[in-house]
Amino acid sequence: xxxxxxxGASGTQTxxxxxxxxxxxxxxGPVIRYDLAKEFVxxxxxxxxxxxxxxxxFSSPDEAPATIxxxxxxxxxxxxxxxxxxxxxxxxxxxxxxPYNAWAPGEGQKIGPLGVERxxxxxxxxxxxxxxxxxxxxIIAKSDPALAAGLTRYESASAADQxxxxxxxxxxxxxxxxxxxxxxxxxxxxxxVPTMMSALLQMARGGSLDGALLSSPRFYGTDYTKPLLFxxxxxxxxxxxxxxxxxxxxxxxxNETGNYPGQAWLWLYTMWYQIPPFTHTGNADxxxxxxxxxxxxxxxxxxxxxxxxxxxKLVPVYxxxxxxxxxxxxxxxxxxxxxxx
Amino acid sequence: xxxTTDPGAPAQATPxxxxxxxxxxxxxxREAAVRSLPxxxxxxDTQPSYVASWVYVFGVLTLAALAVIIASxxxxxxxxxxxxxxxxxxxxxxxxxLWSVELFMFFMVLHLWGKFFMAAWRGKRALTWMTGVVSFLxxxxxxxxxxxxxxxxxxxxxxxxxxxxxxxxxxGAFFNVLNFGQMLLWHVLLLPVVVVVIVALHLLLVRRRGVxxxxxxxxxxxxVSRETSPGxxxxxxxxxAATPTGGTTGSPLGAGPADKTS
Numbered sequence: 184x185x186x187x188x189x190x191g192a193s194g195t196q197t198x199x200x201x202x203x204x205x206x207x208x209x210x211x212g213p214v215i216r217y218d219l220a221k222e223f224v225x226x227x228x229x230x231x232x233x234x235x236x237x238x239x240x241f242s243s244p245d246e247a248p249a250t251i252x253x254x255x256x257x258x259x260x261x262x263x264x265x266x267x268x269x270x271x272x273x274x275x276x277x278x279x280x281x282p283y284n285a286w287a288p289g290e291g292q293k294i295g296p297l298g299v300e301r302x303x304x305x306x307x308x309x310x311x312x313x314x315x316x317x318x319x320x321x322i323i324a325k326s327d328p329a330l331a332a333g334l335t336r337y338e339s340a341s342a343a344d345q346x347x348x349x350x351x352x353x354x355x356x357x358x359x360x361x362x363x364x365x366x367x368x369x370x371x372x373x374x375x376v377p378t379m380m381s382a383l384l385q386m387a388r389g390g391s392l393d394g395a396l397l398s399s400p401r402f403y404g405t406d407y408t409k410p411l412l413f414x415x416x417x418x419x420x421x422x423x424x425x426x427x428x429x430x431x432x433x434x435x436x437x438n439e440t441g442n443y444p445g446q447a448w449l450w451l452y453t454m455w456y457q458i459p460p461f462t463h464t465g466n467a468d469x470x471x472x473x474x475x476x477x478x479x480x481x482x483x484x485x486x487x488x489x490x491x492x493x494x495x496k497l498v499p500v501y502x503x504x505x506x507x508x509x510x511x512x513x514x515x516x517x518x519x520x521x522x523x524x
Numbered sequence: 525x526x527x528t529t530d531p532g533a534p535a536q537a538t539p540x541x542x543x544x545x546x547x548x549x550x551x552x553x554r555e556a557a558v559r560s561l562p563x564x565x566x567x568x569d570t571q572p573s574y575v576a577s578w579v580y581v582f583g584v585l586t587l588a589a590l591a592v593i594i595a596s597x598x599x600x601x602x603x604x605x606x607x608x609x610x611x612x613x614x615x616x617x618x619x620x621x622l623w624s625v626e627l628f629m630f631f632m633v634l635h636l637w638g639k640f641f642m643a644a645w646r647g648k649r650a651l652t653w654m655t656g657v658v659s660f661l662x663x664x665x666x667x668x669x670x671x672x673x674x675x676x677x678x679x680x681x682x683x684x685x686x687x688x689x690x691x692x693x694x695x696g697a698f699f700n701v702l703n704f705g706q707m708l709l710w711h712v713l714l715l716p717v718v719v720v721v722i723v724a725l726h727l728l729l730v731r732r733r734g735v736x737x738x739x740x741x742x743x744x745x746x747x748v749s750r751e752t753s754p755g756x757x758x759x760x761x762x763x764x765a766a767t768p769t770g771g772t773t774g775s776p777l778g779a780g781p782a783d784k785t786s
Contacts, residue, residue, distance in 0.1 A: 198573065206647030206737055210572040217571040219584075226581070226588035233627060234592050238619035245609060245618075246677040282697040292692040299694040306697035405705025412702065415684040424681045435685055439671070439678045443622075446671060448629050448664055468692035476693075483657045486645035496739060500641035505738040508574035 198508075198515050244441040246427075251396070251410060254419040255387030262387060263366065263380050264356050265417040269311040270376075271349035276412045282306040283412070292469035300469065307408055315413050319395040320379055323386055330382045333375030340374065348374035364388075431456055451475070566731050574738050579642070582635035583730075589628035590723065594716065596621040601712050605675060625667055632660055644736045652733060655726040662719045669711035672701055683707075 196204075201212025255262045268274035280286035281304055291300045317334065324331040337345065355368040366381045386392045396410040414420045424430055427440045435456065437449035452475050461467040486492055495501060502509065545551050599617050600608060608614035636656065645653040672683040683701040690696035700706055 201572075202737070202740075204737075208647075210734060210737070213573040214570040215573050215576065216569060217575060218569065219567060222581075222584055223588065226584045227591055230585065230588040230592050230624065230627060234589075234596075234620045234624040237623035237626075238616055241619070241623070242615065243619040243622040244676075244678065245615065245674070248675065248677050248680050279691075281694075282691060282700075294693070300692050303694040303697040307700055307703075405708070406700075406703045408700060408702040411680060411684055414680070420680065420684065423677065427677075429681055431685065439682075444626055446664075446667060448633065448667070468689045472689050472693045479657075479661055483654055483661075485640075485657075486650040486653055492643065492645070495641050495643035496742075498641060501643070501739045502741070504577050504579050504638070504642060505574055507576050508738050509741060511573070
């Protein structure tokens with residue numbers, strides 16, 4: 184605040200006269216000295232002091248990322264269930280659709296009749312069976328003949344046999360137990376799936392699956408799409424998020440771990456996910472995004488929207504903002520004082 | 525490029541150097557810039573007398589917070605994306621970056637609400653409002669990409685949750701929130717550059733158009749011919765319209781002759 188004083192002599196019009204001019208005309212009424220440069224420097228110092236003080240007192244959250252190693256070690260049953268689902272194509276990512284994989288006709292979220300999600304097609308191809316299970320196992324199969332034989336048997340089997348094995352193994356995982364590094368399931372017709380899943384679990388626990396999912400033919404890699412999709416398909420990541428009150432029905436991604444404000448400015452976007460009809464539709468993402476785009480457009484074009492642009496005149500906040508102006512105007516006006524409208 | 529003359533050439537009408545200079549693109553650009561924003565308008569040392577409220581401070585506080593964000597972000601960029609996870613100094617700098625973002629968004633929202641209640645788009649200021657809204661929306665994107673570039677549990681969770689909304693409208697195909705490299709570049713380069721450019725444009729428009737006038741009080745407004753619009757509200761009272769000089773007897777408060785007619 185650097186309004187240093189009223190300098191009424193600088194204006195060529197009285198306040199009353201100047202106030203009568205149209206909104207787009209130059210102001211020729213009374214002026215005040217106003218040091219913009221000094222104001223900015225004071226504001227900058229204030230912001231530096233505030234930011235440093237808040238950083239000293241509250242620091243910032245940095246909870247270690249979830250890893251596939253930790254997932255396989257602490258929730259092996261969930262890991263195996265997810266891995267089998269990736270293998271037989273029944274996981275959320277396997278049936279996600281664009282941009283990861285193709286959809287059956289008619290599927291996908293829509294905005295009214297418009298299936299925008301489908302139109303863009305597959306831009307980041309993900310074949311969950313190959314990318315999350317078969318390819319990583321292929322790496323360690325080079326030094327494990329039993330696994331190599333199991334992989335060959337699985338890949339050369341018919342789709343019906345593969346489906347029968349994975350379905351039976353998925354049911355058996357309800358009664359799974361772990362003995363050291365061994366996965367113990369009731370006897371059944373699982374084909375080579377137990378060999379493959381045990382090997383994948385050991386690979387994950389040993390830490391090499393994290394790297395295998397990131398592997399890039401060009402050595403360097405910065406794309407975590409595959410490991411993140413794999414992690415998100417299980418319940419390990421969601422359980423951790425629930426414990427931190429970060430789930431979608433807990434105002435989700437606008438929050439962050441710990442008692443931090445997070446992205447509070449996403450409150451409106453997040454709010455829609457908490458209320459009907461969005462809580463009861465499989466189309467919620469597309470509808471909410473469309474709604475937010477519409478609202479953002481309305482905010483942008485507010486000056487041109489009749490009715491909405493007149494709201495400020497109906498809400499007397501402006502009287503508070505310019506109360507000194509109205510008071511001075513009343514003092515200067517002949518025979519009149521301020522009148523409430 | 526410069527124009528030269530041949531001393532051996534026969535005498536002929538020499539073009540006026542001032543005219544030649546005035547035709548140069550550079551001259552025209554400079555003159556247009558100075559015409560639009562003369563120095564005293566770009567950096568004025570006075571403001572209309574109505575510019576006396578705390579609401580006017582929110583804009584400059586937003587700008588100051590943006591400067592702190594850029595400064596702290598630049599240090600984080602210089603040290604690389606892993607630095608803040610591995611050292612106390614890095615964590616402290618990240619904390620300054622985080623809290624300056626919180627301050628920036630807080631004051632920007634106050635600034636936006638303040639300008640809304642002032643109907644600050646009046647008087648050909650619609651573009652000023654629109655650049656402000658665009659910078660607000662872009663800032664949300666910049667903050668969001670920052671959250672998902674943190675390489676911690678928050679970024680894992682936020683990105684895996686956000687992908688569904690983005691994919692549902694086709695945006696995820698080109699803006700992959702699970703691709704750390706892509707998001708980091710958006711966060712440290714593309715979005716900051718665009719935000720700074722739009723904010724600069726916003727500030728130039730603010731200086732060019734000046735600070736919006738106070739709304740007339742309702743008793744006075746009854747005689748205003750048209751509702752608030754971006755460029756053409758005519759604050760002309762019945763009394764003002766009736767006086768040949770443009771109305772020195774009226775008052776926005778409705779005192780005096782103007783009020784008697786409304």
